[in-house]
Amino acid sequence: MERFFNTAGPNDPTDNYTLDPLKRIDLEEVLTLIRRKRYFVLHAPRQTGKTSCLLALRDYLNAHGDYIAVYVNVEAGQAARNDVARVIGATCDNLADELQRVLGNSLPTEVRQEVARIEPTAMLQAFLRRISERVPKPMMLIIDEIDALVGDSLVSVLRQLRAGYANRPAHFPASVILCGVRDVRDYRIVLSNQDIITGGSAFNIKSESLRLGNFTIDEIRELYGQHTAETGQRFDEGCFPMVWEATGGQPWLVNALAHEVTDRMRENRDRSVVITAEMIYRAQERIIYRRDTHIDILIDKLREPRVRRVIEPMLTGSDEFDPEQIPDDDIQYVTDLGLIKKERGKPIEITCGIYREIIPRELTWSKQQTMVTREPGNVILSN
Ligand SMILES: Nc1ncnc2c1ncn2[C@@H]1O[C@H](COP(=O)(O)OP(=O)(O)OP(=O)(O)O)[C@@H](O)[C@H]1O
Ligand SMILES: [Mg+2]
Structure with missing residues (x-):
């Protein structure tokens, strides 16, 4: 089947025109931080390609064999808000599921059961400690949507990570990436007793924070060029300054414009039609009018x-x-x-x-x- 421009969730290169996610981050820098056993933050605005990058990084690390890399999304914690027991319980469940897929054995489920009775404020730490001690390689943990958590739950996750930090890599993940829209260390977190603390004071691990940027105009050309190479449909040269001006390289917008103009504008499904700047302009108006989720x-x-x-x-x-x-x-x-x-x-x-x-x-x-x-x-x- 023809690939298409993705406008929903992380990119899958088999279905979607995709720029290599690992070229979008400074991979060398990220690998250095991991080798140095750092806990660090990767942040970028909504729908920039964070999750696509993290999943690619997990697969890269697991394929290269030095680490057991696991990705966990804590977005589900948003609904549970200050309920630490629910958030930590769900995070441990997700982690066990994800690890099971990576390891291909039942160890994560066994460890999950072992820690079931530990109080929530120490359960995640206990899970990570026990699992790190029993897997054959250092663990690399990727936590996505960290800023979906708030208040006591966010503080509990950060404090439990900090508590195990000194015992890495034999007894705790060697390296951790926290990913979200903001640098979690900048947050002002309101606790249930109305105290306000910063994310930095709860995490208190001095480390880097990396930001994922927007596409450059050359990357836009490369992405649209994949469509031209696979379908023969050309973009007139005048399209690119227009896409650049409209989107500033924002990855979802870049895809949404292309999807609109090559797919939703049905007359352009005829691949002999050359896409013009005027069509891009109309596509832009339609996207604004429709108010997609991003908007x-x-x-x-x-x-x-x-x-x-x-x-x-x-x-x-x-x-x-x-x-x-x-x-x-x-x-x-x-x-x-x-x-x-x-x-x-x-x-x-x-x-x-x-x-x-x-x-x-x-x-x-x-x-x-x-x-x-x-x-x-x-x-x-x-x-
Ligand atoms: N490598 C890529 N190549 C091309 N487009 C991409 C790539 N990565 C992301 N995108 C575009 O960005 C959109 C969002 O991707 P992704 O879900 O990975 O981002 P995110 O920053 O995790 O988003 P959210 O803030 O919603 O969690 C995709 O639907 C796609 O339009
Ligand atoms: Mg995401």
Whole structure:
């Protein structure tokens, strides 16, 4: 079957046009950190290809034979919030399942049962210790969606990792990657007793944090070139500056535009049709109009006061926008979300054309909604 541009979840190179995920990270740097037994953070905005990279890294490490690499996604913990017992229990269950697949034996299930009665605040640590002692090679643990966890549950995971750290690699994973949107050490975590601590103080392991970037224009050409090579359908040269301007190389947007123009715009399924810049423009409008999940997540973020504090002054005109007046933390947060970019020597700007279209529309709309709810006597809806 013809491959296609992926717009849902991690990439599978057998089904999806794919840039080698291991070329998107500094593999040499990552391997050095792993060899040095570091615990470190990999972070990037939503739908940038984090999970695709982590899964490829796991497979690479297992294929090269020096480590037993295991990937676990803790997203399920989001619903359990501060319920440490549920989060830690589910994390141990997932870990055991994932390890079982890597090892191909029942050791992980046995260890999972052994630790079942240990209290949740020590259960993950006990599981990792016992399993590390009984597998034939050092363990490498990859934890994805770490920022889906909040409060007591997040702190419990970080503290249990820290508690075993000194005993690696014989009695604990040699290396750990924590992956999420932000550097977990920057978080302010609100505990159930209302205390606030930082992720850094709970983790307290001084280490690197790596960021996964967007595609370059050459990578966009390479990705679209895979479609041309496999189907014969060409992209007119004028498409590339347009895709670049619209997406800023944001990986999901780059795929979504191509998927829209080569697949959802049915007339273009005729592969003799050459894709033009005008078609890309129409595809962009359709994506904005349809509000796919990626766009919805973005809009959702605009409701946060921290985000508005940064974005709103940017939209009121460059003269009034003074980044010095905005707390660094807020700017960093909005940068980590992928909404704005800071390039050396340039003013801060919204990351890409599609976001520049959506953000002002949404902010104006939601402001009007607020005014309507605040002043029920006045209907102020206008366009
Ligand atoms: N190696 C790649 N080559 C081409 N496109 C990719 C690649 N990796 C990711 N993408 C694009 O990015 C999208 C998201 O990928 P993935 O789920 O790996 O990212 P993520 O950062 O883990 O996302 P989330 O924040 O939702 O967990 C894919 O659906 C695809 O459109
Ligand atoms: Mg992911």
